[in-house]
Amino acid sequence: xxxxxxxxxxxxxxxxxxxxxxxxxxxxxxxxxxxxxxxxxxxxxxxxxxxxxxxxxxxxxxxxxxxxxxxxxxxxxxxxxxxxxxxxxxxxxxxxxxxxxxxxxxxxxxxxxxxxxxxxxxxxxxxxxxxxxxxxxxxxxxxxxxxxxxxxxxxxxxxxxxxxxxxxxxxxxxxxxxxxxxxxxxxxxxxxxxxxxxxxxxxxxxxxxxxxxxxxxxxxxxxxxx
Amino acid sequence: xxxxxxxxxxxxxxxxxxxxxxxxxxxxxxxxxxxxxxxxxxxxxxxxxxxxxxxxxxxxxxxxxxxxxxxxxxxxxxxxxxxxxxxxxxxxxxxxxxxxxxxxxxxxxxxxxxxxxxxxxxxxxxxxxxxxxxxxxxxxxxxxxxxxxxxxxxxxxxxxxxxxxxxxxxxxxxxxxxxxxxxxxxxxxxxxxxxxxxxxxxxxxxxxxxxxxxxxxxxxxxxxxxxxxxxxxx
Numbered sequence: 001x002x003x004x005x006x007x008x009x010x011x012x013x014x015x016x017x018x019x020x021x022x023x024x025x026x027x028x029x030x031x032x033x034x035x036x037x038x039x040x041x042x043x044x045x046x047x048x049x050x051x052x053x054x055x056x057x058x059x060x061x062x063x064x065x066x067x068x069x070x071x072x073x074x075x076x077x078x079x080x081x082x083x084x085x086x087x088x089x090x091x092x093x094x095x096x097x098x099x100x101x102x103x104x105x106x107x108x109x110x111x112x113x114x115x116x117x118x119x120x121x122x123x124x125x126x127x128x129x130x131x132x133x134x135x136x137x138x139x140x141x142x143x144x145x146x147x148x149x150x151x152x153x154x155x156x157x158x159x160x161x162x163x164x165x166x167x168x169x170x171x172x173x174x175x176x177x178x179x180x181x182x183x184x185x186x187x188x189x190x191x192x193x194x195x196x197x198x199x200x201x202x203x204x205x206x207x208x209x210x211x212x213x214x215x216x217x218x219x220x221x222x223x224x225x226x
Numbered sequence: 227x228x229x230x231x232x233x234x235x236x237x238x239x240x241x242x243x244x245x246x247x248x249x250x251x252x253x254x255x256x257x258x259x260x261x262x263x264x265x266x267x268x269x270x271x272x273x274x275x276x277x278x279x280x281x282x283x284x285x286x287x288x289x290x291x292x293x294x295x296x297x298x299x300x301x302x303x304x305x306x307x308x309x310x311x312x313x314x315x316x317x318x319x320x321x322x323x324x325x326x327x328x329x330x331x332x333x334x335x336x337x338x339x340x341x342x343x344x345x346x347x348x349x350x351x352x353x354x355x356x357x358x359x360x361x362x363x364x365x366x367x368x369x370x371x372x373x374x375x376x377x378x379x380x381x382x383x384x385x386x387x388x389x390x391x392x393x394x395x396x397x398x399x400x401x402x403x404x405x406x407x408x409x410x411x412x413x414x415x416x417x418x419x420x421x422x423x424x425x426x427x428x429x430x431x432x433x434x435x436x437x438x439x440x441x442x443x444x445x446x447x448x449x450x451x452x453x454x455x456x457x458x459x460x
Contacts, residue, residue: 017310078432080385082392082399083421090229090418159296166299170389173406180301187305187393195309199302206297 011193019193026194029182034201037178040168041209044100045161048107055108056115057141069112077109081170089174099171106167107160114156118149151224154217158210165206179205232415233422242419247400249423256397256427259390260383262319267326267379272372275334279368280360285335292332300325300386308393318395325386326379333375337368369442377435384428398424 011019023030059066076084084102092098122145130144169180177184179198186194218225236242243249278285304321311317341364349363365372391399401420405413 075429078381078428079425080388080399080428082385082388082402083424083428086402086417086421087425089412090414094412159293162293162297166297169299169301172301173392173402180299183299183302183305184392187309190309192309195302195305199299199306202299202302203297210297 015190015192017192017196022193022197030197030201033179033182033198034205036176037165037168037180037202037205040096040099040103040171040176040178041161041164041205044103044164044168045107045157047100047104048111048160048164049157051104051108052111052115056112056119059112059116060119066116070116073105073109073112076105081106081167082173085171085174094174096176098174099168099176103164103167103171107164110160110163111153111156114159115149115153118152119145121152122148147221150221151217154213154220158213158217161209161213162206165202165209169202229414229418233418236415236419247404249398249401252396252398252400253423253427256384256387256399259318259322259387259395259397260380260431263322263326263383263387264376264380266319266323267330267383268376270323271327271330271375271379272334275331275372276338276360276365276368278331279335279338280356280364282339285339288335289332292328295325295328300389301392304386304390304393304395313394315395318390321390322383322386326383329379329382330372330375333371333378334368337371337375338364340371341367370439373435373439373442377432377439380431380435381428384424384431388424388428398427 011021012025055069059069079087081102084105085098088098088101092101126144126148127140130140135144169177169183171177172180172184175181179202182198183195186192186198241248245251275288278288300321303324304318307317307321311320338360345363345367346359349359354362387395387397388399388402391397391403394400394403398420401423402417405416405420
């Protein structure tokens with residue numbers, strides 16, 4: 001109180017939740033954290049897709065592999081993120097790889113279920129018709145089954161993207177949480193603006209990614225537009 | 227592979243099973259939070275979901291709300307609530323319940339909506355009132371999806387409670403958190419042991435939900451088998 005006059009009166013000092021001065025002075029940190037969050041999310045999703053597609057095709061073609069594939073991924077999906085990250089630490093250390101692998105395993109589960117659901121929903125008569133027209137296995141997959149399964153697969157990708165953005169914040173426990181690192185630091189410092197800004201950016205990123213993927217889905221399936 | 231031996235030693239060490247930060251106390255705390263949040267979520271989500279599904283008002287909105295809920299990071303909401311309202315058990319319960327309501331609500335709405343309209347029509351034709359249709363026809367037929375919603379809410383809350391250890395709310399996640407912040411850095415055996423306990427609890431809760439799901443389905447076993455696919459995908 002003695003030095004009350006010398007301390008500038010602004011939203012940082014008042015520890016306001018919404019503080020434009022914070023956005024101005026720490027914009028570099030915010031952009032860096034947002035960038036890291038985006039990289040974490042996109043690499044996890046990419047890895048998830050790369051793992052999910054062959055697994056879904058295998059589970060679709062070979063009925064015997066379907067049950068085990070679904071059971072194993074569902075078990076992984078049930079493990080809470082805090083535990084999953086640390087179960088990967090003995091193998092991958094406190095690294096970005098731990099977070100990306102953990103997040104990829106979660107999206108793998110969502111993607112596998114949705115791609116399988118999409119492939120299952122292909123009308124057998126459509127398959128018969130294509131086979132009757134002389135379509136081979138690969139051509140059937142590429143020009144008949146894949147387009148028909150695409151909407152379900154894209155829905156899965158959107159769900160996976162949104163949950164990955166949210167879950168990536170927990171990556172801060174192994175030191176790589178993107179915006180989660182700001183939230184964790186803001187919590188320890190009781191810094192309201194930092195916590196709320198990072199949280200809001202997280203939600204905004206999830207919504208933006210969801211809308212972007214919805215746009216991609218619309219563009220990729222023009223025949224569904226009415 | 228030293229850490230693997232260490233994990234075994236951790237589980238064998240009686241110190242980790244005693245006192246206020248021992249496994250039994252933390253597990254009870256974890257389950258207590260989970261049960262309370264799940265109870266509150268059912269208290270809110272079930273009646274609201276049944277009403278929205280029965281009257282077919284705002285039901286699409288309720289399902290959309292579940293999608294929006296997924297975009298909110300658990301950790302971020304916990305920190306915001308703790309900084310805004312203080313670190314009290316009530317705040318913890320509020321956050322846990324907030325993440326449990328959407329799956330319960332959405333699945334209840336969907337469950338009621340997916341009841342064959344012809345069955346509802348037939349029930350009305352026999353002279354049943356709106357309440358009777360709801361309680362004797364729609365609710366039993368919706369039960370499998372409702373239980374699937376409660377089950378995924380339960381798993382979600384177990385995960386949320388473990389993350390809540392990061393803001394010092396206890397539960398089994400506290401073992402993980404204390405193992406990361408020690409003087410000598412990361413205590414790998416303890417962090418793995420804590421993770422195994424959290425994972426085991428989540429799988430046990432999910433398994434209990436699966437058993438419950440089997441019991442509530444009023445329809446034939448063949449139908450039950452088909453339903454299992456839905457239970458696992460919701």
